[in-house]
Amino acid sequence: MCGIVGYIGPKPVVPVIVEGLRRLEYRGYDSAGIAVAGNSAGLELRRAPGKLVNLEAVIAANPISGTFGIGHTRWATHGRPTEENAHPHRDCTGSLVVVHNGIVENYLALKHELTARGHIFVTETDTEIIAHLIEQELADAAKNGKQNNGRHSERSEEPPHFANDATNIPLEEAVRRTVHRLTGAFAIGVLSAHEPNKLVAARMGPPAVIGLGDGEFFLASDVPGILHHTRNIHFLADGELAVLTPHGVTLTDFDGHPLHLKIQRIQWDPIQAEKAGYKHFMLKEINEQPRAIRDTTLGRISLDTGKVFLDNLQITEQEFKQATQISIAACGTSWHAGLAGKFMIERLARLPVDVDYASEYRYRDPISDPAAIGLLITQSGETADTIAAQRELIAKGSKTLAICNVVGSAVTREAQGTITTNAGPEIGVASTKAFTAQLTALFVLALHLAQVRGTITADQSLRLVDELSKVPSKVEDVLRSVDLQCQELAKVFHTANDFLFLGRGIHYPIALEGALKLKEISYIHAEGYPAGEMKHGPNALIDETLPVVTIATKDPNDPSSVLKYEKTLSNIQEVTARSGRVIAIAIEGDEEIKHLVEHTIQIPQAPELLLPILEVVPLQLLAYHIAVRRGCDVDQPRNLAKSVTVE
Numbered sequence: 001m002c003g004i005v006g007y008i009g010p011k012p013v014v015p016v017i018v019e020g021l022r023r024l025e026y027r028g029y030d031s032a033g034i035a036v037a038g039n040s041a042g043l044e045l046r047r048a049p050g051k052l053v054n055l056e057a058v059i060a061a062n063p064i065s066g067t068f069g070i071g072h073t074r075w076a077t078h079g080r081p082t083e084e085n086a087h088p089h090r091d092c093t094g095s096l097v098v099v100h101n102g103i104v105e106n107y108l109a110l111k112h113e114l115t116a117r118g119h120i121f122v123t124e125t126d127t128e129i130i131a132h133l134i135e136q137e138l139a140d141a142a143k144n145g146k147q148n149n150g151r152h153s154e155r156s157e158e159p160p161h162f163a164n165d166a167t168n169i170p171l172e173e174a175v176r177r178t179v180h181r182l183t184g185a186f187a188i189g190v191l192s193a194h195e196p197n198k199l200v201a202a203r204m205g206p207p208a209v210i211g212l213g214d215g216e217f218f219l220a221s222d223v224p225g226i227l228h229h230t231r232n233i234h235f236l237a238d239g240e241l242a243v244l245t246p247h248g249v250t251l252t253d254f255d256g257h258p259l260h261l262k263i264q265r266i267q268w269d270p271i272q273a274e275k276a277g278y279k280h281f282m283l284k285e286i287n288e289q290p291r292a293i294r295d296t297t298l299g300r301i302s303l304d305t306g307k308v309f310l311d312n313l314q315i316t317e318q319e320f321k322q323a324t325q326i327s328i329a330a331c332g333t334s335w336h337a338g339l340a341g342k343f344m345i346e347r348l349a350r351l352p353v354d355v356d357y358a359s360e361y362r363y364r365d366p367i368s369d370p371a372a373i374g375l376l377i378t379q380s381g382e383t384a385d386t387i388a389a390q391r392e393l394i395a396k397g398s399k400t401l402a403i404c405n406v407v408g409s410a411v412t413r414e415a416q417g418t419i420t421t422n423a424g425p426e427i428g429v430a431s432t433k434a435f436t437a438q439l440t441a442l443f444v445l446a447l448h449l450a451q452v453r454g455t456i457t458a459d460q461s462l463r464l465v466d467e468l469s470k471v472p473s474k475v476e477d478v479l480r481s482v483d484l485q486c487q488e489l490a491k492v493f494h495t496a497n498d499f500l501f502l503g504r505g506i507h508y509p510i511a512l513e514g515a516l517k518l519k520e521i522s523y524i525h526a527e528g529y530p531a532g533e534m535k536h537g538p539n540a541l542i543d544e545t546l547p548v549v550t551i552a553t554k555d556p557n558d559p560s561s562v563l564k565y566e567k568t569l570s571n572i573q574e575v576t577a578r579s580g581r582v583i584a585i586a587i588e589g590d591e592e593i594k595h596l597v598e599h600t601i602q603i604p605q606a607p608e609l610l611l612p613i614l615e616v617v618p619l620q621l622l623a624y625h626i627a628v629r630r631g632c633d634v635d636q637p638r639n640l641a642k643s644v645t646v647e
């Protein structure tokens with residue numbers, strides 16, 4: 001989604017903002033713009049459709065400078081991705097600008113009202129109305145101020161834009177009055193040429209962070225945009241408004257009541273948000289998975305006792321014991337993790353689990369028992385649908401737990417506890433390391449639930465914890481052994497029009513994830529199916545052009561896993577009998593499967609519930625290499641955004 005960077009400080013403003021926007025490119029965007037003020041030229045604006053290089057070219061051709069400014073990368077919602085629709089947007093005077101992430105739902109009604117009052121709109125966007133609303137608030141305040149001074153305003157009939165420089169309320173007060181009029185979701189940054197060295201920011205919905213440096217202050221829509229300048233971050237909460245000046249940051253609610261900044265020290269290393277020699281962030285992040293998994297178990301498992309520790313939860317062991325259900329809500333890849341988590345929790349803790357698309361949850365009037373525990377799975381912690389599902393769960397009386405990669409994000413603030421996935425910042429739009437870290441966190445949670453509910457023995461715990469600790473090095477083995485093979489497979493299959501991904505049981509969510517990775521970055525149509533469903537319809541698709549990626553792994557020590565594997569072999573034969581081209585994911589040493597299929601990718605053996613973490617790695621690499629061969633923008637696929645902060 002849109003990126004915002006604002007800066008006040010001694011450094012040259014334009015490079016700080018442009019560099020910040022570059023570091024937020026992963027969020028996805030289709031135009032960019034910047035406004036700076038504070039020098040004799042007044043407020044200056046540069047915008048361009050397309051990527052940041054276009055904006056840089058515009059700035060190079062027509063340089064600007066100032067002492068404070070804001071920039072924006074726009075992911076189009078209202079209006080096409082053109083130069084005029086790019087942010088920042090101006091009021092009628094051109095002396096006040098707004099950048100915005102989110103959607104103003106009542107913008108049409110507001111636009112009619114403002115048009116009737118003389119405002120002239122020059123764009124198709126919802127954002128522009130915010131600039132005009134602020135302008136109007138300033139004008140109204142100026143007018144009332146004059147009337148209160150006993151001078152009947154001769155200018156009261158003048159168009160509002162002539163009154164902007166005669167304000168008698170500060171910019172932040174006008175912003176406060178404005179946000180009360182907006183419905184929908186917004187994170188905004190506002191500056192006015194009439195109030196030098198001041199940035200105003202407000203949030204209701206989409207994320208925004210304030211960075212506190214040494215004599216310099218930042219606004220951004222996400223931490224990586226400013227992390228190379230400061231690690232001291234205040235995550236703006238819904239209903240908060242911040243005023244940034246060269247002397248510091250003041251915080252209030254939307255009614256002007258003072259609030260305290262809650263500064264968090266971000267531990268992420270800024271280097272983690274760089275490509276580190278890899279061609280793409282996605283490839284780097286795929287290769288970071290061993291560390292992400294290891295860090296997600298760190299301090300949470302004891303290899304001596306098999307015990308699992310989940311700290312800082314406001315959900316007691318008693319509540320876990322008495323829980324009637326776990327209600328999972330998540331989106332996209334995180335939803336796939338939730339589906340796999342259902343198998344882990346139900347099998348180990350014998351506790352029923354429901355998994356919903358967060359975007360559907362609140363609209364189905366869910367029947368939820370207050371003794372059910374809500375579980376939100378989200379990489380960003382800022383996904384609008386997931387936040388809405390969490391609020392629905394809370395409204396139904398449930399406690400909520402988050403599995404999240406961003407400490408301090410919206411979901412974690414509202415949850416009664418968070419299991420942090422310590423994957424580090426994920427920049428590639430297609431989620432990889434966050435997914436395997438989520439699977440790891442879910443396994444840890446399933447073990448914890450099983451231990452407090454007494455559904456597994458100490459010996460079983462010990463064995464599973466030991467197996468979990470071996471997963472990072474097994475993922476390292478997979479990365480080493482399958483990358484070349486995935487490159488070769490990409491050579492063969494990158495021209496396919498469709499792909500099928502099949503799996504059974506806990507492997508089915510991994511089939512879904514393999515299909516999602518492929519479609520989002522290579523734009524090849526792909527579907528994931530439970531292997532046993534093929535004969536109920538999808539078999540009709542099979543012909544000699546269709547690659548069918550089938551997850552056919554097993555834990556030889558687990559009879560139910562072996563049974564599923566045997567059923568999957570039958571499904572493979574149904575595909576090959578119809579000339580479908582099978583790529584099987586199988587465990588090392590499985591010679592039988594090699595005779596049945598065209599291609600086999602082997603992964604190390606592991607317990608059934610941990611196999612998904614290993615299986616997904618070749619699927620990520622296959623999608624990656626196919627997308628690269630097709631010349632796709634791997635890190636920023638078309639039409640997608642990293643953090644989906646609108647419904």
Ligand code: F6R
Pocket residue numbers: 331332333334335377378379380381382383386429430431432516520642643644
């Ligand atoms: C796909 C992907 C998305 C996200 C989804 C939820 O690769 O990244 O499907 O998983 O938008 O995002 P979070 O996990 O941030 O809530």
